[in-house]
Amino acid sequence: MVGKGDLGLGDMDRRGGEWLRGGGPRSEIVISSRVRLARNLAGFPFLACANEDQKSEIVDRVKLPLAQLPLASSPYYVDVDDAAETLGSFLVERHLISRELQHGRGARGVAFGSDEAVSVMVNEEDHIRIQSIKTSLGLEEAWRTAVEIDRALESELDFAASATFGYLTACPTNVGTGLRASVMLHLPAMVQMKQIEKLFNAAHRTGLTVRGFYGEGTMASGDLYQISNQVTLAVTEEEILAGLEAILPTILDYERKCRDELLTARRVISVEDRCHRALALLRAARVLSSDEAMANLSAVRLGIVTGIVTGLDVEQVNELFVLTQPAHIQKMRGETIDPPARDAVRAAFVRENLGR
């Protein structure tokens, strides 16, 4: 395992994780499926009560089991407490760690494989958080992978659990299975048809949470919405996955209907206009903010999946959603640069990527 500070992450800043590949089931709408398991080591206090020594001891305890995980050919471990600000943001932008882990205190880190299909955060809200992401619709598969990782770790580590409640976690909402499942959806048509409120209503009725691409407060960025389960206590893993999977067809149908509506004779020209302008802008801009990149990438993605835009594939756009984020742009340049300079580098990078 490699990776203190800013070293050893290879060309990650130039390519997205496997979960951005697209091409799987429902990939015209579903970007990715993610399962997360929360675990804590028996014999250690929850992190809110742990001192620095205990945090370090936890990291020391899990590093070897993490190094032995079947993550991928070249597994990485990053000591987040030791990492430069930009590297922390870079890992957040790739969805490998949470903002909470980035801005936490004390010994903490993340292990992940080179394909980024699995990451394991150490000392985030819980001692261990296993995350498995698959491209497009693949919750079952993501869950099976997370379970494999969980079992591999459990064979080496003693997890805190109660016969009554199941796995014990720092936050009561995670107690029990410790499982959180989510899907990342691209819903540009629902947004354009001003129907996105329906998503929130449907989620609310069924106990699901809606967030933006980068968690709360990033809503509507790229028309990307992350839907996840909220309750884990007193339900089984199967029930959690089933709950999310049960509502998905309704949302996907709704987005499809909105797309069909956008493609009707009356509306199609303004959708074509929007998609072609977005691509032209991305190919022409010399200065490009992250928000503008996201908004226009979203329109291009809609153009690709509806056949309006040809010669590009969804994977390029999915990757650019991540690769155009601020820390990625700075990592590409190998230095911390201010927003105006970033906007110029971002524009050049996008032109190069989407050039004919």
Add this chain to the structure above:
Amino acid sequence: MVGKGDLGLGDMDRRGGEWLRGGGPRSEIVISSRVRLARNLAGFPFLACANEDQKSEIVDRVKLPLAQLPLASSPYYVDVDDAAETLGSFLVERHLISRELQHGRGARGVAFGSDEAVSVMVNEEDHIRIQSIKTSLGLEEAWRTAVEIDRALESELDFAASATFGYLTACPTNVGTGLRASVMLHLPAMVQMKQIEKLFNAAHRTGLTVRGFYGEGTMASGDLYQISNQVTLAVTEEEILAGLEAILPTILDYERKCRDELLTARRVISVEDRCHRALALLRAARVLSSDEAMANLSAVRLGIVTGIVTGLDVEQVNELFVLTQPAHIQKMRGETIDPPARDAVRAAFVRENLGR
């Protein structure tokens, strides 16, 4: 002479008049130079007091002399009172007639050559208004042409004049020489640098008037400004032209300084950004309003003259300022169409024109 109703104007909707050619002196800033002479027939009342029969008689009286003018190989005469609404607007958009002539009452019309270098309006505010336009900076030349036309008409017609005041005109501001001189300037850098107020101040101090590309109320459309003299009484033709020519170098220098400032290292990237985005938008849009076309054509024109945009010439852009106007778009289609349909036809026309 041809041209009642909508007939006989050939492919005028697909090309601009000679005055849009560009390439002459100061053509990086000066679009065109125009001289107008106001004349009235002796023995007829001014139009405000003329009845319908008198108006018709005036038209009848001038039509033959107009037909004999050395306008160009194929001279046109359009009976504006008899013309379809779209044709009237079309002639306004080409600067061949004024809105006042279009929306006037009674017998009235316009004669012009196929190169559109000269037009003569009949029964606008005065019985006769001779207009001569040259591309780029050429006030003297425009004046000489207007004088030739004036002399040719005066050899056949008796113009109302007073020994004291000179030529008599309907409006006192035109009495004397009946001359009005103007230049059309492209001032995108002064606009971007928020210095355009200086133009108004300079014009005001020197008794000049500033208007937009299509007269008052079209200010800032395409960053095109028309500067003209206001006083004709008690000054000679030479003094009027000299007055306008005297202030021009100051304005041109100011626009040049603003362009230089935009091209400094600190600003050039945002100018490049604006120019490239504008061209990309024009080449990509499927729906394009007239205002949006003008604004983006202006940025592209700045891009061409500063060397940021290559592969296009100023003439194409100058022409599109006119050819993308609403009546032109409708004439291309050969029918009256509503604004959304126009925006689609305009977008297709611009794409075709600016396509690589």
